[in-house]
Amino acid sequence: MRKELTGYPTKDKPWMKYYDEEFVNKPIPKTDIYSYMRRRTRYFGKLTAFSYLGKEIKYDEFFEHVDEAAKALLKLGVKPDDRIMYLMPNIPETAYLLYGGARIGAVADYIDPRPDSVDFTISAKKVLDTFKTEKAKYLVSLEQCYLAMLKPIENELKELGVEQIVLVSATSSLGISGKLNYLAESISFNGFKTTLRTLAKTQSMDKMVKEAKKNSPVELVDLYDLIASAKDVTIPEEIPYSEEKLAAIVHTSGTSSSKPKPIVVTHDNLNSLAHQITGANVILQEKDRALHILPYFAAFGLGTMVHTGLCSGANLIQIPEFDAKNFGKLIVKYKPQVLVSVPSWLLSMEKDPAIINADLSCLTLVIFGGDAMEAEDEARLNRFMKQRGARCVLTKGHGMSEICGTASYATRNYNYEASMGIPLPLTNYGIVDPNTKELIKFEEGQEYIEGELIVSSGAVTPGVLDGVEIVPSAYYDGERFIFTRDLAQMNRDGIMTFLTRSDRSITRFDGYKIKPYEVEDIIKGYPGIQYCILSPIFDESKYGNVSIANVVLEGGYVPDRQDCIELVKKLVQKQFVDNPDVSSRQIPAWFRFRKDMPLTVNAKVNYNILAKEPLTGDEIKVHIIETNIAVDSIEVY
Secondary structure: OOOOOOOOHHHHOHHHHHOOHHHHOOOOOOOOHHHHHHHHOOOOOOOEEEEEOOEEEEHHHHHHHHHHHHHHHHHHOOOOOOEEEEEOOOOHHHHHHHHHHHHOOOEEEEOOOOOOOOOHHHHHHHHHHHHHHOOOOEEEEEHHHHHHHHHHHHHHHHHOOOOEEEEEOOOOOOOHHHHHHHHHHHHHHHOHHHHHHHHHHHHHHHHHHHHHHHHOOOEEEEHHHHHHHOOOOOOOOOOOOOOOOEEEEEEOOOOOOOOOOEEEEEHHHHHHHHHHHHOOOOOOOOOOEEEEOOOOOOHHHHHHHHHHHHHOOOEEEEOOOOOHHHHHHHHHHHOOOEEEEOHHHHHHHHHOOOOOOOOOOOOOEEEEOOOOOOHHHHHHHHHHHHHOOOOOOEEEEEOOHHHOOOOEEEOHHHOOOOEEEEEOOOEEEEEEOOOOOOEOOOOOOOOEEEEEEEEEEOOOOOOEEOOEEOOOEEEEOOEEEEEEEEEEEEEOOOOEEEEEEOOOOEEOOOOOEEOHHHHHHHHHOOOOEEEEEEEEEEEOOOOEEEEEEEEEEOOOOOOOHHHHHHHHHHHHHHHHHOOOOOOHHHOOOEEEEOOOOOEOOOOOEOHHHHHHOOOOOOOEEEEEEEOOOOEEEEEEO
16 A cells, blocks of 8 residues: 655655665664674674784784773773773774773763864863863873873873873884884875974974873873783673663864864664665675774764774774875775765865876775765766776765764765765655744655755764753654754755755865854954954865955955964964864964955845955965874964
């Protein structure tokens, strides 16, 4: 008997025709992420789980290291539900500790491990504030991150009851061959002189760590020393399962406040995501080699890359420090089958000398997220990859931190250019009026509806941390949905196309989202600034958006260029660098001084005109030298 259609996507779910009914009805095991992954990988023991600078770690070895990490954490005193704050990049030890902690019921709290200011004391104070507000009890950090962001606050941490900090070296698990591979890669990617400078910094850092171990008010413990001392520790039986038990805390890229907000992630959330992606027609096979660039502190990295990748038997190629200019070189060197990326990295391939003449036949799955891509860019990039032998076209989806990173996926005959595909198998989407939040339905003869997307899924996080609501939600027909703030179009097959953000958010080339009104208020707080409007502008060198600040001074006058440079230098220092409540990634890449703002016929600021204005050469440039784990300097010229 044919189901009577209501016109409401949340009830009719037209996208379900694309999925296997048997899979949809298959229950998800109710267990922790460690046990779930062990079950999923029980036949993969001899396959490679991680490749790291020439060293390969098999799944059997991986689980041995997970056991060692669990014992080490028990030796440290970690108990069920204790929160461990991690300042860690993409190295195998980060995964050992994640699943080792999960095995004993601990919660992994991931924060961005890089300083987001050239003034390390400001970054350190942010870490201290996060440590207190998120009620963490233990700290594990890469040595480099410890020196920048923990050493300046050791006395305060001591007062909070922190007795030990576990330190991890990025090369401690590598033999001589691994360290030689590291040097060879650094020379190939960055040049001999830069590598020498890096080695000098590393030697200096080693000395600083040794000195700190002698003088620190807290005990600094090397991870592998802790592991060696914990060999006789007994891991308790499996921690009893409970619904909505926290597995991790990740953080947004600052989408609703100047500080990244915490997102609580449960074991069920992560397992639901991994389960759904398995049934979402994603061409991800065991043995596939995947570049692991996306970080643990981002839900997209933790859920879609790490947990789903490992549960699928993939080989995660560890990239601990990523510089976008080396993207093509990484592809040529490691020949991955899988790329999970942001649009700007992919678009950079077209002009990357390392990949212009490369053979891309290794590629079988290329997924992008974090931002939209124009249809013409997607078509052109597909042609570029096909001409070089790639065995796939671009696939993509829609997601948020609050949904563990992914909620829809575009592949097969529902992979239109610029589309976001259809909801994952156990995910429900609806469209509401952005103002009234009332559900919108298809009317007779209507092929598309538009509005704000709402999402419900087992991967949608609880939205509350320690009694504080972080993710607003509402119930429609008894089902909990969260608001995405994304305006989109859906056709009658359930295929969605992104239109715009309802809050003017600017997504940077690296996926970091900037709230214009926050940055505008920060800039207007500087003396003499009357108006400031932030706009996106495409940066050809980064293949993605940066922000430009359109500034009107009191009186509407525009100083000469040198005076503008000096004003921007002072403004950036006072309002951003010296401000503990902002990130360096919120600093506009350009400042444009003008007499007035363009207005609409209704005398409102014409944001569309501002967004379309090209650079003229009169703007002031703010150049930030940064990678994914460091901010080196800020230049204004």
